Amino acid sequence: MIDCSLWVPANPYYSAYPGLLWVGRVKCNPDYFSLGVKNEREELYDREEELSALENSAHPITTLTGIRRLGKSSLLATGLKRRNALVVDFRGTGPNPSPLFLLNRFEEALNSSGLRNLWEHLSKRVSSITLGPLGVSFAKTKPLTVSFATLFDAINEYAERAGTDFVVAFDEAQEARGYKPLIGAIARSYDYNRRIRFVLAGSQTGLLNDFLSIQDPASPLYGRYVYELALKRFSKQDSLEFLRRGFEACGAEPLNIEEAVQRLDGIVGWLVYYGYMCLNEDADLARVVDSAVNLELKELSKLRGKYYRLILKAVTLGANTWSEIYRYVKANTEVLSDASFNEALGRLVKYSVLEKKDEEYMIPDPITNEAARRL
Numbered sequence: 287m288i289d290c291s292l293w294v295p296a297n298p299y300y301s302a303y304p305g306l307l308w309v310g311r312v313k314c315n316p317d318y319f320s321l322g323v324k325n326e327r328e329e330l331y332d333r334e335e336e337l338s339a340l341e342n343s344a345h346p347i348t349t350l351t352g353i354r355r356l357g358k359s360s361l362l363a364t365g366l367k368r369r370n371a372l373v374v375d376f377r378g379t380g381p382n383p384s385p386l387f388l389l390n391r392f393e394e395a396l397n398s399s400g401l402r403n404l405w406e407h408l409s410k411r412v413s414s415i416t417l418g419p420l421g422v423s424f425a426k427t428k429p430l431t432v433s434f435a436t437l438f439d440a441i442n443e444y445a446e447r448a449g450t451d452f453v454v455a456f457d458e459a460q461e462a463r464g465y466k467p468l469i470g471a472i473a474r475s476y477d478y479n480r481r482i483r484f485v486l487a488g489s490q491t492g493l494l495n496d497f498l499s500i501q502d503p504a505s506p507l508y509g510r511y512v513y514e515l516a517l518k519r520f521s522k523q524d525s526l527e528f529l530r531r532g533f534e535a536c537g538a539e540p541l542n543i544e545e546a547v548q549r550l551d552g553i554v555g556w557l558v559y560y561g562y563m564c565l566n567e568d569a570d571l572a573r574v575v576d577s578a579v580n581l582e583l584k585e586l587s588k589l590r591g592k593y594y595r596l597i598l599k600a601v602t603l604g605a606n607t608w609s610e611i612y613r614y615v616k617a618n619t620e621v622l623s624d625a626s627f628n629e630a631l632g633r634l635v636k637y638s639v640l641e642k643k644d645e646e647y648m649i650p651d652p653i654t655n656e657a658a659r660r661l
Contacts (some may be wrong), residue, residue, distance in 0.1 A: 318532035319561035325363035331528045331554070333361055336515060340365030343483065344451070345513035346476050350487040351494060352517030353638045353650050355555025358487045359457055361517065366485070370445065371453035372399055382464030389424055389432065397421030404444055411440040434471035438479055445481035452482055459486035460493040469498065473506035492636025519650075520552030528554065532561045540564070546571055550578075551652045575656070582657035589639075593619070593630040598639070598649065598658035606646040 314320075316328040324330050330337070340348070340361065350358055362373055374395040379387050396405065397420060409417035414425035414432045424432050438454070445452040462468050475482050488494035499505030500512055520528060525547040533540045549571060550556040556578055563569040563577065589595070593615055600614035611631065616622045631647075634640040641650045649655040 314532075314536040314565075316535055318528065318535060319558050319565060321558065321562055323363050324357075324360040325367055327364055327367075330357070330360055330364050331531065332520070332524060333357070333517075336361055336517060337365045339513075339515050340485065341368060343485075343513065345483065345511070347472070347484045347486065347507075347510065348513045348515055349494065349498070350485060350515045350517065351491045352489065353519075353553075354489040355553050355651070356489075356517045356519060357554045358489065358517055362455055362457060362485065362487055366453055366455060369453050370401075370448070370450055371455060372396065372401075372441075373455045373457060375457045376461040377458045378461065380461035380463060380465070383462060385430055385433075385465060385467070386426065388462060388465060388468065389430065389434075392434075392437065393422065393424050403448075404441070407444045407447075408437070408440050411443060412436055434468050435474055438471055438475040438482055442475070442479035442481050450481070453485060454482060455485035455487065457487050458489065460488040460490050460497050463493060463497040470506045473510065476507070476510055490637050492632075492638070496636065518552075520554055520557070522547055522552065525550075525552045525554075525557060528557055529561060532558075533565075536565055538565070549575055549652065553651055553653070556651075556653055575653070578653045579657045579660065582651075582653050583660060586639075586654070586657055586661065589637075591630050591633060592626055593622075594634060595661045597627075597631055597634060599661055601640065601647055601649055602655055602659045606648065608645070608647075611647065 316326070318329060318331055320329065327337075336350075340350075350362065352358055359375075366373060372395050374392050376383075376388070376391060379391060396408070405417055405422045408415050408422055412432055414427070414430075416423050416425075424430075441452055441454065456462065472484055475484070486494065486498070498507055498512070500507050500510065502508055526543060529540065529543045529546065533543075546557070546560055550560060559578055560571070560574045563574045569577070586595075586598070596615045596618055597611055600611045603614070605611045605614050608631070612622075612627060615627060631640075635642050635647075639649065639654060640647050649658060
């Protein structure tokens with residue numbers, strides 16, 4: 287067990303408070319362990335290739351994918367900071383969201399962007415948008431008189447006049463699944479709005495692919511080129527270096543960080559959580575892992591579908607193939623529908639809770655794996 291209170295003080299402030307690290311009173315520079323979305327390059331460890339792709343991409347559509355807690359939101363915020371861009375947060379909006387709900391998120395993104403020239407342009411270009419001292423406001427009429435297609439056209443005009451490209455990014459874009467007009471608006475913009483670039487980020491890769499339906503002839507985006515940017519977990523060496531630099535930036539040198547990396551793997555979100563908990567609450571690894579598992583249990587509890595929990599439990603017990611998982615579920619339920627079982631298994635892969643490789647299933651996140659053991 288790692289005892290975070292055993293750090294060698296590298297700052298005299300720490301030696302005055304043995305065993306307690308009041309990071310809130312000591313500047314961490316850079317602060318790798320802040321829990322919020324990062325938008326400063328110096329606080330984002332590595333990711334040079336992915337940042338370059340976002341900062342320089344001229345592709346009409348880019349997808350940014352990866353399992354949860356790999357830092358996609360921070361990568362978006364940082365990679366697009368120096369571009370004319372708008373990041374719209376769709377987390378918690380779906381599935382099957384109302385257009386008003388999605389447009390509210392778009393309005394929030396516009397107003398938090400501080401792009402006053404864009405506000406003025408939209409208020410002049412779209413009759414149902416008004417400009418106030420804090421930003422723009424969409425008319426909340428039924429039916430709505432503003433659409434994504436209208437907004438994209440207006441943004442393209444703004445970018446044309448400025449002589450530059452404009453990036454529209456959707457974080458957790460798969461949450462908008464069920465609202466097909468958005469895909470239609472993106473496809474139309476792809477064809478006609480030469481100044482707009484789209485970035486669609488999602489932690490549930492299968493659902494994001496279903497939403498876009500690039501391979502489906504019935505989809506408006508069928509046949510369109512999409513540049514795929516996949517975010518990977520840190521290697522063991524990168525994870526160790528990330529923790530070393532993070533603690534040193536806060537004036538402390540941790541001991542035995544190898545064990546932390548072994549337990550948390552290269553999931554940067556959990557490594558950040560470990561560093562934050564150690565610095566702020568003087569926690570050891572066992573306590574950090576337990577706290578992280580409890581957070582993940584809350585997420586898994588949202589899986590209401592039939593057989594989800596039994597499937598995850600089977601995988602934690604070593605059942606990796608379809609037949610092994612099926613036998614476990616069948617032995618632990620009164621009635622087993624093959625169709626419902628296959629749907630549940632496929633959904634867990636689309637949710638990125640499970641990964642399928644070479645006909646075997648695994649839980650890619652070690653904390654999720656431990657949480658599934660406790661279901």
